Amino acid sequence: MKSVDVVIVGAGPAGIGMALELNKIGGLNYGVLESDHIGESFRRWPAQTRLITPSFYSNPFGLADLNSVDAAGSPAIFAGTEHLSGAQYADYLKFVADAANLPVICGCKVLQVDPNPDGGFHLVTERGELFTQFLIWACGEYQFPDLKPFPGGQLCQHYAHIEDWSILESGPYVVIGGYESGLDSAINLVKLGHQVRLLVRRPTWDLPDIYDPSQVLSPYTRERLREIESDDRLEIIFDADVVEVTQEGDHSFRVHAADGRHWDVQQAPILGTGFLKGGGARQIKELWLWDDEDRIVLSDVDESIYTPGLFLVGPQVRHDQRIYCFIYKFRQRFARISRQIAQRLQLDIEWIDGSQDGVWGPFGNSECCEGCEC
Numbered sequence: 001m002k003s004v005d006v007v008i009v010g011a012g013p014a015g016i017g018m019a020l021e022l023n024k025i026g027g028l029n030y031g032v033l034e035s036d037h038i039g040e041s042f043r044r045w046p047a048q049t050r051l052i053t054p055s056f057y058s059n060p061f062g063l064a065d066l067n068s069v070d071a072a073g074s075p076a077i078f079a080g081t082e083h084l085s086g087a088q089y090a091d092y093l094k095f096v097a098d099a100a101n102l103p104v105i106c107g108c109k110v111l112q113v114d115p116n117p118d119g120g121f122h123l124v125t126e127r128g129e130l131f132t133q134f135l136i137w138a139c140g141e142y143q144f145p146d147l148k149p150f151p152g153g154q155l156c157q158h159y160a161h162i163e164d165w166s167i168l169e170s171g172p173y174v175v176i177g178g179y180e181s182g183l184d185s186a187i188n189l190v191k192l193g194h195q196v197r198l199l200v201r202r203p204t205w206d207l208p209d210i211y212d213p214s215q216v217l218s219p220y221t222r223e224r225l226r227e228i229e230s231d232d233r234l235e236i237i238f239d240a241d242v243v244e245v246t247q248e249g250d251h252s253f254r255v256h257a258a259d260g261r262h263w264d265v266q267q268a269p270i271l272g273t274g275f276l277k278g279g280g281a282r283q284i285k286e287l288w289l290w291d292d293e294d295r296i297v298l299s300d301v302d303e304s305i306y307t308p309g310l311f312l313v314g315p316q317v318r319h320d321q322r323i324y325c326f327i328y329k330f331r332q333r334f335a336r337i338s339r340q341i342a343q344r345l346q347l348d349i350e351w352i353d354g355s356q357d358g359v360w361g362p363f364g365n366s367e368c369c370e371g372c373e374c
């Protein structure tokens with residue numbers, strides 16, 4: 001059986017960014033296993049969806065492009081645009097991986113993980129078995145939508161299953177969810193001429209004293225909402241806590257709210273209600289410690305509390321009130337993990353571009369975020 005030092009599972013921005021960081025460790029034997037293609041989740045985005053965080057080449061001034069996965073690159077330069085489509089971002093990731101000659105194996109889903117009692121992990125993959133000393137889980141959330149956030153959720157269409165808004169049948173539509181994916185659904189549908197009723201618990205674009213884009217609507221989506229706010233085709237219903245969807249006859253659905261209100265619609269309601277907590281980390285659920293809110297509890301180096309040698313990177317990482325669900329947030333944790341692994345294997349990290357001195361700010365400096373409120 002092949003044996004390596006480190007395996008990263010998943011080749012999205014978390015897996016590719018982490019691999020670029022591991023590339024700096026001289027003598028490390030590692031690989032990235034990806035079930036489909038590099039950037040697969042982005043390739044599955046609806047055709048009209050764009051990254052909400054803007055891309056801009058600010059790297060030479062110590063502030064890397066918000067969407068880049070290393071300190072040198074810039075999706076803005078790569079795609080020549082500020083808000084990349086999913087396909088453009090996936091192409092950027094592939095370009096970065098190829099340029100750095102990263103050892104990525106596509107079409108190699110990890111099916112089973114068995115921790116070895118003496119350390120390390122035995123992996124069963126679609127292409128055979130292997131042993132690794134350390135395992136970095138980077139399976140994201142997008143491919144793990146919550147299809148049943150309430151009874152009858154399975155009757156709805158989840159945002160993550162929409163390939164292209166322009167091929168949907170004519171409305172009216174009911175969209176459930178008042179954050180990024182709910183708003184993106186409503187905006188695209190209205191722009192395509194459909195009548196849309198958007199059901200939200202609260203206006204996430206107007207939450208006083210909350211500034212974290214993981215909790216309030218991004219400026220990009222606010223701007224897009226502003227463009228259609230006065231359009232007669234859009235109706236926003238507030239305080240709508242949806243508790244059930246039922247099917248009424250063959251061609252009609254009823255959406256029920258907790259306060260007794262209901263709305264009928266002929267097309268399956270659209271779910272913009274999010275993803276399973278823990279996302280792809282649920283594939284190895286028993287190897288993590290989960291808290292009362294069903295979130296993964298990690299050590300301060302993002303290692304599993306239950307399973308030494310198992311690390312988590314990506315949007316599911318949380319520490320206290322800090323939510324790392326954007327690329328510019330979770331990339332700050334890469335160096336922390338690579339430093340841990342290098343230390344435990346007694347290997348040297350080749351610091352480049354002065355990153356050891358924090359020239360790249362939080363990017364290369366694994367000590368950033370120690371107690372900070374970012």
Ligand SMILES: Cc1cc2nc3c(=O)[nH]c(=O)nc-3n(C[C@H](O)[C@H](O)[C@H](O)COP(=O)(O)OP(=O)(O)OC[C@H]3O[C@@H](n4cnc5c(N)ncnc54)[C@H](O)[C@@H]3O)c2cc1C
Nearest residue numbers: 010012013014035040041051052053110139140314326327
């Ligand atoms: C509509 C939308 C817009 C967004 N816009 C932004 C934005 O503007 N800016 C931003 O920073 N973030 C944005 N996000 C969030 C961002 O997309 C995610 O945080 C990011 O994709 C997470 O990266 P990841 O690498 O962890 O996961 P993913 O990109 O989902 O990658 C995970 C990879 O793991 C693979 N995989 C899963 N299971 C296995 C397995 N068992 N074996 C092998 N491979 C496996 C998958 O095929 C996939 O390629 C957006 C999200 C959505 C849904």
